[in-house]
Each structure stands twice: as C-alpha cells, then as structure tokens.
Amino acid sequence: MIHTFGISFLLSNLVISILIAAILLIKRIFKKHISIRMQYNIWFLTLSMLIIPFLPVNTLGFQNLQNWMIGLHNVRMSNQNGVTQTLNNGKQLLSGNWLQDFSISINSKTPSYINVFLISIWTIGIIVMTTITIYNNHKIKQLKTSSLPVQNKKIRLLCKICVKDIGLKNELPILTSAYLNTPVTMGHFKPCIILPMYLISEFKLKEIRYILLHELQHYKHRDIQVNLWMCLTQIIYWFNPVIWYVIKEMRNDCELACDSSVLSMLDKEYHSEYGHTLLNFAQKLSYLSSVSGMGGPKKQIKKRIINIVSFQGESQWLKLKSTLIFILIGITILGFTPILSTHGFNDSIYKTSNIRTTTEDLSDYFKDYNGSFVLYEPNKDYCFIYNETDAMKRVSPDSTYKIYSALFGLEANSISPHSSLIMWDKIIYPYDTWNQDHSLNTAMKNSVNWYFQALDQRTGLQTLKHYYQKIEYGNQSLSGGISNYWMESSLKISPMEQVELLSKFYYNTFQFEDKNIQTVKDAMLLSSSNEANLYGKTGTGSVDGKNVNGWFVGFIEVKDNTYFFATHIQNNDKSNGSNAASITLSILKDKNIYSSE
Structure with missing residues (x-):
C-alpha cells in the first residue's frame, strides 16, 4: 500500500484533527466534571489514536473517500465523451x-508520483525532526554529565523521606547544576533529579521538599517515558499543527496533574506555601525537550497557581464522572479506528x-x-x-x-x-x-x-x-x-x-x-x-x-x-x-x- 499511503495518511490526519477538536470541546464543556489527573490521562487516548493510521484495520466506508482521492482504484473508460480508449x-x-x-x-486518474512526492516530503521532515531531537537530547545528556551529586546531607535525607512519603521503592540520584534555573527530572534509563545550584543555597528546606515531591511525582507517573512518546509523535506528525498543540497542552496538563498529586498529599494549610514556591520560578523559566520540570511558561504558571488556590480533593462522584467521560472518549476513538487506518486490513x-x-x-x-x-x-x-x-x-x-x-x-x-x-x-x-x-x-x-x-x-x-x-x-x-x-x-x-x-x-x-x-x-x-x-x-x-x-x-x-x-x-x-x-x-x-x- 506504499503507493497510496501519502494521500491516505493525509486524510487520516484530517479526521484525527477533527477528533482532537471534539476532544478539546468535550474537555472544555465537562471541565468541572473531570479531575485534573483524568484531564491529563485523556491525552493518552489521543496519543494512542495517532498509532491507528499504521495499524492493519479494515477501513470500512472511509475507503470510498480514500479511493476517490487516491484515484488509483477508480478508473475511467472510453465513451462518447471523448476519453481515450485502448x-x-x-x-x-x-x-x-x-x-x-x-x-x-x-x-488511472492520479499518477503515483503524487504519493511519492507526499511520502518524500514527510520522510524529509522526519529526518530533520529526528536530527533536531537527537541534538537536543545530546545537549541534555551533556547537562547530566556535567552535573554533580548533591553533597548537602539534609537535602539527601529529605529526598529519602519524600521517596518514602510518595511510596516509591527506589531512590533517585539528586544532582545539581549551575546551567539550570529550574529543577528537572531526566533520564530514560537512569533517571535522576537535577536541582539548580542556586536553589540549594537560596531556598528553604520546606520549599525544596515541595520541589522534590513534584519531581518525584513525575518519576512515579513515568512522565519521562511519556515525554519520549510525545517526542516520537512530534517527529512522525511534524507537519500537523494540531498535534503540536496537543503536545503543548499535554505537557501543561502533566504539570497540573503533578501539582494535584502533590497537593493531595499536603494538608490544605500548606497549599499556599506550595504555590509560593512555584512562583519563585516564574522569572527563571526553562523548557527543555524530553525533560519534566517544575517550571514552565508564565501563562502556564498562572494557570497552575489558580489550580492550587482552587484545589479540592477528588470525591468519589468526581472520580466516577471522570472515568465515564474517559470511557466515552475512548469508545468514540475506537469507533473511528477503521476510518483512521491508512492501508486498511491486510486483505491482499x-x-x-x-x-x-x-x-x-x-x-x-x-x-x-x-x-x-x-x-x-x-x-x-x-x-x-x-x-x-x-x-x-x-x-x-x-x-x-x-x-x-x-x-x-x-x-x-x-x-x-x-x-x-x-x-x-x-x-x-x-x-x-x-x-x-x-x-x-x-x-x-x-x-x-x-x-x-x-x-x-x-x-x-x-x-x-x-x-x-x-x-x-x-x-x-x-x-x-x-x-x-x-x-x-x-x-x-x-x-x-x-x-x-x-x-x-x-x-x-x-x-x-x-x-x-x-x-x-x-x-x-x-x-x-x-x-x-x-x-x-x-x-x-x-x-x-x-x-x-x-x-x-x-x-x-x-x-x-x-x-x-x-x-x-x-x-x-x-x-x-x-x-x-x-x-x-x-x-x-x-x-x-x-x-x-
């Protein structure tokens, strides 16, 4: 099906974009009925949907539109209208x-070179995006290599306590770097937390505790691996601005979900302290690819502060509603699976x-x-x-x-x-x-x-x-x-x-x-x-x-x-x-x- 993939993939992206718009609308309409964590989890359904075009699934009725645009399956015969006949x-x-x-x-109505052209452009884009991603990850690896273990015994002890509070079995190495202005969790195979060097000297222990809790939540929920998934998605769908918007929103919701996880551990009287700690990073922002960090764009920081101020624990009713909406979106995506497949069930x-x-x-x-x-x-x-x-x-x-x-x-x-x-x-x-x-x-x-x-x-x-x-x-x-x-x-x-x-x-x-x-x-x-x-x-x-x-x-x-x-x-x-x-x-x-x- 390589000769039809170009146009089929383009059509699938059109449907994907419409579905994403519908998901965004559902999230907006039912925002008060979906927990913060579930709002983030919904994006996983979207990422999963982006795999469907490459799966062997029967394309059902959508094949009519595919064939019409591809033209390789629809033909013209000679008749009295003057079409050439052999x-x-x-x-x-x-x-x-x-x-x-x-x-x-x-x-044949559509020359195959159209599909070859589309696939060639797509492949070139993938190569460029892969090169950029590899370069960025190389810089991150250099950052990790240049970082030093934290020598402050109180901070190391504090990290152990935080690991135990969250319920993690393994400790994460705590490093420090002069090249960062916000804490990050990085490393796909050997994860670690890197703290800015100024943070250790300028922040109080209770503020550092909030920071560690936030970064450990990233580790607990495997957000480092999710970031890798998002990077791969951006590489494959580099041409689709809707997907770029989804990735941006997913990263934002990831931070909100981590905030909510931390807040659920804290007594309400400490929520404002956590928010104040977050504000301290508002002027010292860093946004690195394949890195989960506590900082973020100013607009996102504002959104997170509002979430902290208005935070309420998840009731059973909210969890139930969130789960039902999640299932509804999942069923909707599943129903569109045959339409999204680019090559259909391998019926050849x-x-x-x-x-x-x-x-x-x-x-x-x-x-x-x-x-x-x-x-x-x-x-x-x-x-x-x-x-x-x-x-x-x-x-x-x-x-x-x-x-x-x-x-x-x-x-x-x-x-x-x-x-x-x-x-x-x-x-x-x-x-x-x-x-x-x-x-x-x-x-x-x-x-x-x-x-x-x-x-x-x-x-x-x-x-x-x-x-x-x-x-x-x-x-x-x-x-x-x-x-x-x-x-x-x-x-x-x-x-x-x-x-x-x-x-x-x-x-x-x-x-x-x-x-x-x-x-x-x-x-x-x-x-x-x-x-x-x-x-x-x-x-x-x-x-x-x-x-x-x-x-x-x-x-x-x-x-x-x-x-x-x-x-x-x-x-x-x-x-x-x-x-x-x-x-x-x-x-x-x-x-x-x-x-x-």
Missing part, C-alpha cells in the same frame, strides 16, 4: 468462434483456506508470465497449485466477476431466467457484438461490459454488497463505484478463492434459487460433448493501454467427477484472458482432464 482485441482460441476475450483499457493475501493442497511445477506453461494455476477436485477435497504465493494473492477479478453479477441480478429479480434481455444504450462500443440488445447468454459469451454494468445498476449497490458479503467474495470491497469496482479497482480476489467459490456456486452451498444457479451455468457453457462439459469465464485487466492481468476460471464436468480451475497471469503488457485460457487448456489436456480437439 482495446484488447479478442483472440479466437477454439473452433466454433465461441470463446473470445473482450476488454477495454482503463486509465488470502489465508483461510481449509482445503488440502499440493504444489506442482508448471513453470513451462508460464514462460512469459508471472502467474498461478489452481485445480480443485472436490471428490478428494484436494487442490493442485502452481505458484502458491500468486494463488493466494488477491487481484482484480475483471470480467470473471460477471458470473456473480449475473447470479445476484437473478436473485434480486433484476432479470429472470426467461427474461434477461437488456436494451442496448445506443452508445457505440469498440466491438460490433456489443452494439446491440443482449440477453444474459449473449452478454456472457461476448463479455458485454455495458450489460453487466446496467444489471448491477438495476440490482443496486447495497444489494450487491449484501451478496458479496454473503458469499465472502475476496475482500468484498465495492468502494470503487458500482460501474467500475470489478475492473482493476477496489474488488480483489485470489485464484484460490475463485476455485473455492466456483465449487460453492456449483453445489449451491449458499442456497440461492436452483433455477438461477442453472441459468448462470448455462450462460457459462463453452463446450459440450459426450466426454466433458467445459464452463468458464475469461477476464482481462488493461491499464493505460497495457494488458496487465489475465484470468480464466471455470469448471469441467466429466463422467464421474467435476474439476474446478482458475488460471491467473500477470506481466507488463501481454496478460489477457485469451492467453490465460490457452495456458489452462494446455494444462488440462496434459492432465488428461479435458481436450478441445
């Missing part, structure tokens, strides 16, 4: 002129077949192609596969989808076994056989695109979706649009699935009307003799004038058995249904299953 001339394979391959080239590979398989080397038949061949014998419940990797890979079904378009149209009464005629729309098509009225049999024989497009329109998109989901057809995605979803667009299926579905279709596992199954079978009949009946459908994918995808799928009825097959071929120009059929017939002849002679 033809794949049908090739007669067998005597009687009954097997031909008809296709129309489609053109089919992995759930329960049929026993064995591989065969049929490479001599596929000299000029990448491709696969699958032959299923239900009597033995066994599959013979050439090139298992390709056989499990989902690609566009092209005209082979018409088997099921016909079946669904019959089931939905869009046509009937005795009344399947659809009038020609009078548009001049490249094949003479298309420029006339057609029944299901003639439309299937001549692979008449306009017939099946009109049939799908009659059946309706929602009904089609229902049926594709019912039979579990490939990735079941019709997001490419009702006219084009099958033609090098959104719908994908693997050769293995083609064979399995043909078997279920043949034996009517899905319990469709028997007469409808038989009607489609009759339309698929290619050759009949005393020895065997051959049913099948070709398909060709032609993009920008090049035949890139070829199919031949079907089944063969012999005296005591039925064989189901699917052949798929790909290359840069010569892949079409006719050539796929030629390969299939050669294999079947050599296996003594079917001969066209």
